Amino acid sequence: MNKDLKQYNEKAENLILEHLSGGNISDVIRKASTYSVEAGGKRFRPYLVFATLKSFGLDPAAGLSAAAAVEMIHTYSLIHDDLPAMDDDDYRRGKPTNHKVYGEAAAILAGDNLLTESFNILAQDEALDADIRIRLVQAISAAAGQTGMIGGQMLDIDAEGKDITMDELVLIHRHKTGRLISAPIESAAIIAGADDDTKALLLRFAEYLGILFQIRDDILDVEGDMSKTGKLSGSDARKGKVTYVSTYGLNGAKEQLDLLKVEAEGILESLSSKLDTGELYSVLEMFAVREQ
Amino acid sequence: MNKDLKQYNEKAENLILEHLSGGNISDVIRKASTYSVEAGGKRFRPYLVFATLKSFGLDPAAGLSAAAAVEMIHTYSLIHDDLPAMDDDDYRRGKPTNHKVYGEAAAILAGDNLLTESFNILAQDEALDADIRIRLVQAISAAAGQTGMIGGQMLDIDAEGKDITMDELVLIHRHKTGRLISAPIESAAIIAGADDDTKALLLRFAEYLGILFQIRDDILDVEGDMSKTGKLSGSDARKGKVTYVSTYGLNGAKEQLDLLKVEAEGILESLSSKLDTGELYSVLEMFAVREQ
Numbered sequence: 001m002n003k004d005l006k007q008y009n010e011k012a013e014n015l016i017l018e019h020l021s022g023g024n025i026s027d028v029i030r031k032a033s034t035y036s037v038e039a040g041g042k043r044f045r046p047y048l049v050f051a052t053l054k055s056f057g058l059d060p061a062a063g064l065s066a067a068a069a070v071e072m073i074h075t076y077s078l079i080h081d082d083l084p085a086m087d088d089d090d091y092r093r094g095k096p097t098n099h100k101v102y103g104e105a106a107a108i109l110a111g112d113n114l115l116t117e118s119f120n121i122l123a124q125d126e127a128l129d130a131d132i133r134i135r136l137v138q139a140i141s142a143a144a145g146q147t148g149m150i151g152g153q154m155l156d157i158d159a160e161g162k163d164i165t166m167d168e169l170v171l172i173h174r175h176k177t178g179r180l181i182s183a184p185i186e187s188a189a190i191i192a193g194a195d196d197d198t199k200a201l202l203l204r205f206a207e208y209l210g211i212l213f214q215i216r217d218d219i220l221d222v223e224g225d226m227s228k229t230g231k232l233s234g235s236d237a238r239k240g241k242v243t244y245v246s247t248y249g250l251n252g253a254k255e256q257l258d259l260l261k262v263e264a265e266g267i268l269e270s271l272s273s274k275l276d277t278g279e280l281y282s283v284l285e286m287f288a289v290r291e292q
Numbered sequence: 293m294n295k296d297l298k299q300y301n302e303k304a305e306n307l308i309l310e311h312l313s314g315g316n317i318s319d320v321i322r323k324a325s326t327y328s329v330e331a332g333g334k335r336f337r338p339y340l341v342f343a344t345l346k347s348f349g350l351d352p353a354a355g356l357s358a359a360a361a362v363e364m365i366h367t368y369s370l371i372h373d374d375l376p377a378m379d380d381d382d383y384r385r386g387k388p389t390n391h392k393v394y395g396e397a398a399a400i401l402a403g404d405n406l407l408t409e410s411f412n413i414l415a416q417d418e419a420l421d422a423d424i425r426i427r428l429v430q431a432i433s434a435a436a437g438q439t440g441m442i443g444g445q446m447l448d449i450d451a452e453g454k455d456i457t458m459d460e461l462v463l464i465h466r467h468k469t470g471r472l473i474s475a476p477i478e479s480a481a482i483i484a485g486a487d488d489d490t491k492a493l494l495l496r497f498a499e500y501l502g503i504l505f506q507i508r509d510d511i512l513d514v515e516g517d518m519s520k521t522g523k524l525s526g527s528d529a530r531k532g533k534v535t536y537v538s539t540y541g542l543n544g545a546k547e548q549l550d551l552l553k554v555e556a557e558g559i560l561e562s563l564s565s566k567l568d569t570g571e572l573y574s575v576l577e578m579f580a581v582r583e584q
Binding site: 020023024025026028029030033076080083084085086099103104105106108109111112113115116117119120122123124129130131133134135137138141142144145146147150151152153154155157158171175 | 312315316317318320321322325368372375376377378391395396397398400401403404405407408409411412414415416421422423425426427429430433434436437438439442443444445446447449450463467
């Protein structure tokens with residue numbers, strides 16, 4: 001990540017943490033909500049807002065509330081995903097999961113809170129016109145809800161233990177993870193007042209990023225374990241999950257990744273007459289070669 | 293309820309049901325979200341939007357998206373409240389609770405979905421100016437989040453099995469149930485472009501309504517059971533809950549209710565120069581004497 005832009009990630013985190021302290025009437029909700037935000041993470045999503053705004057020649061600070069909102073939604077989805085009734089995970093990022101620390105009831109409510117307050121942060125951002133803000137609420141809620149992330153999460157749960165095709169898997173990924181990778185890029189385009197063509201190209205670029213993200217995840221699941229265990233079997237294989245690696249093999253998945261990267265570069269090429277695409281090339285590179 | 297206004301409740305429900313069908317990529321999410329909306333309920337909250345708009349002499353239809361959003365948030369909070377990790381209820385309104393029918397994972401996600409899509413419905417309502425819509429998102433998210441309902445829910449969970457004072461109980465009620473009774477009235481005031489004085493008086497009226505609602509709940513818990521069992525002990529008493537009845541006795545609680553009703557009528561009196569308060573008097577009466 002570009003150092004100049006990374007500082008906006010810190011500002012977005014501070015905005016979230018300040019918001020969670022302001023007026024919160026329950027100490028437990030404040031602590032439980034804050035805990036998962038402070039647990040860290042790669043912060044790819046807020047970074048995408050800032051990188052895209054920079055490609056428009058705009059001040060990344062204009063995207064702080066949108067970046068905060070998307071990261072809060074990502075964080076809430078992890079808290080609820082980790083619950084016993086969902087993935088039942090005890091650890092995330094090396095720390096006990098939210099419900100392990102605060103109990104299930106507080107974890108459910110902390111997740112609900114981050115989701116609710118994400119829209120409050122957006123609505124409160126008076127630096128943006130009301131028209132821009134309402135379009136951000138619309139785009140981000142659409143990406144997070146039944147036509148996006150939540151729809152994809154449910155399809156994923158439904159698919160457990162079933163033989164699914166690669167097409168079905170792609171549909172799940174496009175929604176479960178893809179839409180919340182597109183949302184920050186779409187948000188930046190809304191803030192920038194992008195014309196329809198530019199926005200459409202950016203959204204296509206974002207869709208490639210989302211698939212790249214998933215393929216890289218599947219590769220890391222194998223190679224990450226290899227570096228530790230010397231074996232080819234990661235947790236996906238143990239769970240019998242259909243992945244890019246299980247379908248195309250490790251080399252096949254890498255070839256897919258390279259191919260999609262070339263296509264995404266083609267989209268950036270088309271955008272280069274309108275945007276300063278340097279930062280978006282870096283983002284693409286980052287998604288394709290990330291080690292974590 | 294006034295028949296003319298009640299038809300808008302049906303329109304709000306239809307708006308919700310249509311929205312839940314539109315573009316939803318998961319059948320399970322659509323069914324589980326729809327199930328709890330269709331389970332019925334008293335629909336007091338949407339009605340408050342319409343009654344308040346009518347008192348401004350406005351078309352109640354202007355409040356359809358706000359009414360839908362508030363009812364969706366109320367419904368999601370019931371789904372999550374009923375979960376095993378929260379109140380662990382198997383039945384609500386005589387029907388199996390959401391997680392009993394669809395499983396816990398789907399119930400968590402259906403709740404998340406109703407919350408997310410409540411803001412999407414608001415954001416999409418192009419009949420309202422963007423400025424009005426963003427103020428609705430702000431007011432409703434504030435009522436539903438850490439400074440409102442969710443904060444109150446957590447305080448309520450924290451208070452279980454503890455001796456709490458009447459002041460602490462009122463704080464819990466004002467947030468847990470009160471804020472989502474104020475939100476529809478505040479929403480109508482925003483849509484109507486009410487001046488600050490009118491809005492402040494309406495919010496005070498709404499606060500009285502919220503407390504009245506709770507006292508009546510506590511009374512019904514006792515009298516409802518009496519009519520069936522002939523005994524004075526309702527479920528609140530069995531759970532050892534601090535209520536208005538446990539604190540003031542049944543007659544004392546009724547006196548409190550009458551007293552607060554007179555004060556609320558005083559506020560409507562002050563509003564009568566600006567609003568046609570007839571419908572709001574009916575709402576007050578309905579809250580004070582309701583049998584369910």
